[in-house]
Amino acid sequence: MLNQSIAIELKNVSKTYKMPKGESFQALKPLNLSIKSGECFALLGHNGAGKTTIISLLAGVNKPTSGDVFINGLSVTNQSEKTKRMIGVVQQELIADSFFNLPTMLNIQSKLSGVIPDKHWIDFLLDKLQLQEHSKKTTRELSGGMKRRMMIARALVHKPKILILDEPTAGVDIQLRQSMWKFIEELHLNGLTIILTTHYLQEAEEYCSRIAIMKSGEIVTLKENKELLALGGKHKVSCLIEVPNVHQWLDKHSAYLKENSIGFEPVKKVSNSTGDLKLSLNYEKGEMSSFISSSKKLNEVSHKLSLKISEIFTESPGLEEVYMKINEGNLKV
Numbered sequence: 001m002l003n004q005s006i007a008i009e010l011k012n013v014s015k016t017y018k019m020p021k022g023e024s025f026q027a028l029k030p031l032n033l034s035i036k037s038g039e040c041f042a043l044l045g046h047n048g049a050g051k052t053t054i055i056s057l058l059a060g061v062n063k064p065t066s067g068d069v070f071i072n073g074l075s076v077t078n079q080s081e082k083t084k085r086m087i088g089v090v091q092q093e094l095i096a097d098s099f100f101n102l103p104t105m106l107n108i109q110s111k112l113s114g115v116i117p118d119k120h121w122i123d124f125l126l127d128k129l130q131l132q133e134h135s136k137k138t139t140r141e142l143s144g145g146m147k148r149r150m151m152i153a154r155a156l157v158h159k160p161k162i163l164i165l166d167e168p169t170a171g172v173d174i175q176l177r178q179s180m181w182k183f184i185e186e187l188h189l190n191g192l193t194i195i196l197t198t199h200y201l202q203e204a205e206e207y208c209s210r211i212a213i214m215k216s217g218e219i220v221t222l223k224e225n226k227e228l229l230a231l232g233g234k235h236k237v238s239c240l241i242e243v244p245n246v247h248q249w250l251d252k253h254s255a256y257l258k259e260n261s262i263g264f265e266p267v268k269k270v271s272n273s274t275g276d277l278k279l280s281l282n283y284e285k286g287e288m289s290s291f292i293s294s295s296k297k298l299n300e301v302s303h304k305l306s307l308k309i310s311e312i313f314t315e316s317p318g319l320e321e322v323y324m325k326i327n328e329g330n331l332k333v
């Protein structure tokens with residue numbers, strides 16, 4: 001990450017929409033944000049948090065109410081023709097209503113984006129996005145998942161340095177989603193800067209190095225991926241045990257469990273659940289010796305208390321857990 005230039009910069013940017021009846025709504029509170037060239041950056045947040053508003057400002061589709069957005073140092077407000085050529089945007093709405101087939105549409109899009117159509121690049125995009133076999137169809141005749149992939153091809157046709165993906169995989173089946181990400185990752189490794197909004201949090205967890213979480217028009221958390229995941233707590237080895245009366249049993253034994261740093265939690269009985277209580281012990285991720293010693297200790301304690309273990313498993317905090325905690329205000333960041 002040394003000597004990386006800034007690809008995107010928002011300086012004191014806010015956005016207030018004027019409503020039809022004259023009232024106004026502040027969708028984005030004043031915000032400063034820098035994204036480096038070559039980063040894969042995620043913008044997460046519930047519906048209406050303001051993610052698409054940020055994207056529309058980057059794309060020059062909307063104007064900020066205050067401040068300015070810079071793409072590779074150029075102002076989107078004053079030099080939008082140039083900044084538009086530097087970015088490719090995959091919008092959330094499926095826009096694919098032309099009567100042209102895919103190669104023709106991509107040819108036209110190239111010219112609209114100010115470049116000479118590159119047949120090899122267009123073929124490459126169609127191949128990589130598994131659209132070649134549908135190239136005779138007009139864009140109207142594509143399925144929802146095909147339209148999404150077509151929108152990625154369209155956003156990349158002028159070889160931009162920055163790709164903005166607003167929920168790019170909504171409606172795409174799991175197999176194609178994986179191959180789409182494989183291709184996007186390939187482009188990223190070749191230096192493409194990526195801004196992603198998604199409701200599939202695993203995508204952000206897997207591919208993005210920094211993650212921002214938005215709430216009501218504000219970024220409430222902005223951290224490195226690893227740092228954010230660490231907020232979810234430690235990795236645990238856990239077991240389910242059967243006891244005749246959980247609360248009575250805990251009255252008697254909870255002090256001993258605490259002394260041994262063992263977490264405990266009654267388990268809600270569901271039809272195929274075989275335990276009444278969950279016992280857990282932390283371990284350091286990636287350290288086998290720590291995992292073994294925690295598993296051993298859990299076994300020893302169970303043996304000492306004559307407990308019958310019905311199931312043993314590991315638990316890893318994921319981005320989804322951290323995200324939910326932050327949104328519910330249960331995690332101070």
Ligand SMILES: Nc1ncnc2c1ncn2[C@@H]1O[C@H](COP(=O)(O)OP(=O)(O)OP(=O)(O)O)[C@@H](O)[C@H]1O
Pocket residue numbers: 017018019025027045046047048049050051052053054092
């Ligand atoms: N053109 C507009 N006029 C008025 N209000 C708008 C307009 N566009 C968006 N909004 C409002 O701004 C807020 C932020 O919307 P935005 O589309 O940025 O959210 P989002 O985080 O992208 O949501 P989602 O996950 O549902 O796509 C919402 O309350 C929305 O209703």
